[in-house]
Amino acid sequence: MKLLASLLLIFAGGAYAAERPMQLESVGLENISDMFMPPVSPAVSLLIKAEPVQPEERYFNAYILKAVDYLYSKYGLRGYDINSILTHDIKYHTYGVIPARHAPLTMCVAAQMEVILTAYEIYSRATGDYSVYAYLPKSSFEGLSVTDIKGHIWVNPKFNANGTADALINFGMGERRTFENLKPGDFVNINRTTKTGHAVTFIAYINSTGKVLPKYDPASVVGFKYFSSQGLLAAGKGGFDYRYAVFSVFGCPEMPYKRDCNVIYSADQKMLNTGTMTSPKFWTHVAPKIDADTAADTVLNPDFFDGITTDD
Template identity: 65%
Template sequence: MTILLLFTVPLKAGTLERAPALRDISPETIAAAPVPATDLRPAAAASTKAGPLADERYFNAYVLKAVDWLNANYKLLGYDISSILTHDIEYHTFGTVKARRPPLTMCVAAQMEVILTAYRIYAQETGDYSVYSYLPKRSFEALGVNDLKGHIWVNHDFNSYGTADALRNFGMGEETPFEKLKPGSFVNINRDNGTGHAVTFIGYINSTGAMQAEYNKTVVGFKYFSSQGLAAAGKGGFDYRYAVFRDFGCPEMPYKRDCGVIYSADRKWLNTGTMLAPKLWKGAPAPSEAGLFKDTVLDEAFFGGRTTDD
């Protein structure tokens, strides 16, 4: 029996209205975003530290190795919304995922490049190349409902509001509340100016930008890795930023900031999650029937790339 996979769109509680599309985000919808009325933080936040057995469930260590490698080899080569990947990437024996207009790249493509780089490092270190058989190469090239790339690029009709949702939809990840994120998780943000970003979570920060080992009452945001900034080399591309939630203003710190980020427990506004270790991937979903959904079209205005200090 063939199972037909349908990606449904979450509805607002108590209504039959669709959640706002990226193009519909405005000052009015931002003002209506569900944000806690008082303190953003729960009184007793769970530690982001986990024991060795818990860590083995996740791919974070390889994601962080990929971040380090990309930062060392492809840092600040330029941001461009129409470019994908800083370089061609071999998909084991299945061919090459081709870059478009390298070495420039943009934020959602940056997260795909982090994942593909983590694949390579994992396979080389462990000798387990089965990660390349889980999804076909075209899943990192096409933008349909049956393609991981189509979900990473964000498509609400696919029930994907970010990289974390994309990984969950393909059995490769799980939802994780912001307060429980570990370095190497994935986050998609919305800002109060109507723009957004796709990033790799590096760690929590306080109001001076100092890293925090775990979530606590001093946390005002987080450090991340992605591609952002300007097109010129040295002024944009792969780099770190320090995201600050809008309730905390835009405090001075000796790092490039990304202020006005909307905190919310609603995944449509702050999309957070963790990639599972390959041994725990749940199996790729059965293909959806062709024609049920239109391919993803990147919202270029939403993912424009500029952050506060660019």
């Protein structure tokens, strides 16, 4: 009690001087605690505004385009062959090697797979993020079943896979983009009036002279520039290269570039398959399942993917 009395004498003045004297016998430790505690401030709510995701962060286009540049400079025009896959063996990080078949020859659907695998490597080295290789097993780029992404890139309507864009979407790695909204580094699968087709990487829209346009303009666009493997078997006459696709409704206008005419324009994704690849942190981990309709492996159609374009 002597301690309590001393404390009360010390704080008897000031703010407490005008108050009614406190009865000593009513003082406890809780009263003293109240005297020393500062007034409680009203709670302050902090609103944390999420930063918007920028397109270059959400999409993989920058790495796809770097892969295109690399493959063209190092493996361009080595020859086209429908029975060949990959221009060179590709290391799948620490999981082994995806072997090439008849390197350095390759064909169009394999070209798109090689673009993706090369973009993997460029991305991993640039960022230090090698988790891309854990998303799908190496075998997914080698097998042709419904659970293998290669089986979808090779095109199989029974898998709901009409092109590379569908393949990426089916495995949670891509999004749909209509033709009018494509960006450089997106993927397109075409059908022609000649009943042939092609798998390509979109580079840019073009006008009737082959001039590259900065964006889609319905009054000017007649087609698009793309990158893939096409042409003839001989080196220098086929393999990784660029072409200028022209929709059949515009005929086949002269231009100082190798053309790919008779391409069918359609809003039907079965005829003109279009879409983009998302960045790894946006992959959703969805995966196709085997059922009675998808039990059989994909079989590549060599007559459809014949590799021949207008000026070959």
